[in-house]
Amino acid sequence: MATAPSELPVEPKPSFQVLERTFSILDLFDEEHPEWSTTEVARRLGLPIPTVHRILAALRRHGYVSQHEETKRFRLGIAALQLGDRARAVVDLRSVALPALRRLSQETGETALLTVLSPGRDHAVCLERVETSQPLRLSVQPGRQLPLHAGASQKALLAFLRADESERIVMGPLEHLCHATLTDPGLLRDELAKIRTRGWASSYEETNLGVWGVAVPVVNARDEAVCAVGIAGPSPRLTPERVRDDVAHVHDAATVLAKALGLRVPPVTATRAAITPAAARTAKRKGRARA
Numbered sequence: 001m002a003t004a005p006s007e008l009p010v011e012p013k014p015s016f017q018v019l020e021r022t023f024s025i026l027d028l029f030d031e032e033h034p035e036w037s038t039t040e041v042a043r044r045l046g047l048p049i050p051t052v053h054r055i056l057a058a059l060r061r062h063g064y065v066s067q068h069e070e071t072k073r074f075r076l077g078i079a080a081l082q083l084g085d086r087a088r089a090v091v092d093l094r095s096v097a098l099p100a101l102r103r104l105s106q107e108t109g110e111t112a113l114l115t116v117l118s119p120g121r122d123h124a125v126c127l128e129r130v131e132t133s134q135p136l137r138l139s140v141q142p143g144r145q146l147p148l149h150a151g152a153s154q155k156a157l158l159a160f161l162r163a164d165e166s167e168r169i170v171m172g173p174l175e176h177l178c179h180a181t182l183t184d185p186g187l188l189r190d191e192l193a194k195i196r197t198r199g200w201a202s203s204y205e206e207t208n209l210g211v212w213g214v215a216v217p218v219v220n221a222r223d224e225a226v227c228a229v230g231i232a233g234p235s236p237r238l239t240p241e242r243v244r245d246d247v248a249h250v251h252d253a254a255t256v257l258a259k260a261l262g263l264r265v266p267p268v269t270a271t272r273a274a275i276t277p278a279a280a281r282t283a284k285r286k287g288r289a290r291a
Contacts, residue, residue, distance in 0.1 A: 152213035
């Protein structure tokens with residue numbers, strides 16, 4: 001005899017339903033909505049408040065969310081940040097970055113570079129580069145280390161280090177690599193402040209004669225540098241009119257990489273500025289101030 005519909009056995013809920021709800025809750029936390037209350041989460045996801053409360057309580061115990069003592073609102077916790085850092089640590093950064101670097105080199109006609117911090121966080125390391133097809137080009141070998149105070153990619157990293165790390169580098173010694181290398185701590189601090197404000201770094205003959213570059217940092221949720229995307233080329237192809245377009249292309253490439261890694265890129269401003277030696281720009285400003 002057929003079983004009546006009312007007598008059909010009720011299928012148990014999938015065991016992974018709690019996991020799905022947990023991931024849905026974690027997905028709510030982003031830059032636009034960094035804080036949520038239990039009630040707000042329940043309303044947004046259409047879940048019972050007791051269910052949301054239990055999941056948030058479990059996430060809090062494991063450090064994936066934290067709760068403000070007074071407002072009782074939740075934010076992502078230290079464990080969530082550490083998980084993201086561990087995930088990025090095992091990602092093959094080269095393979096993720098290569099498509100963006102190839103496109104950047106094609107768009108600008110210059111060598112595209114991916115630069116990271118050395119293990120000691122006191123030097124920059126060229127992790128990958130894509131050379132231009134131009135007959136006159138700059139070749140930077142992957143694995144090459146450079147001091148953080150000289151060159152666009154290096155300064156982009158230095159400007160977004162923690163304050164104590166940055167100051168340790170600024171206080172030197174600051175090696176003189178080329179005639180425009182910044183070796184004065186005060187001038188270097190001024191340059192780093194400008195980079196943090198405008199979101200990109202430039203250099204002109206700071207590491208080698210006739211070499212210029214622009215770079216954009218990729219940073220984590222704490223605004224600390226993870227890597228830098230940049231271009232470098234010979235001075236005969238540098239014109240003030242190119243800077244605005246080149247910085248925009250570099251920013252776009254860095255943004256593609258940042259999104260793939262769950263990171264972000266600082267907003268870029270003042271892209272009409274010409275690239276001139278940083279020391280000369282700073283000295284000129286100070287001369288006007290004394291006048």
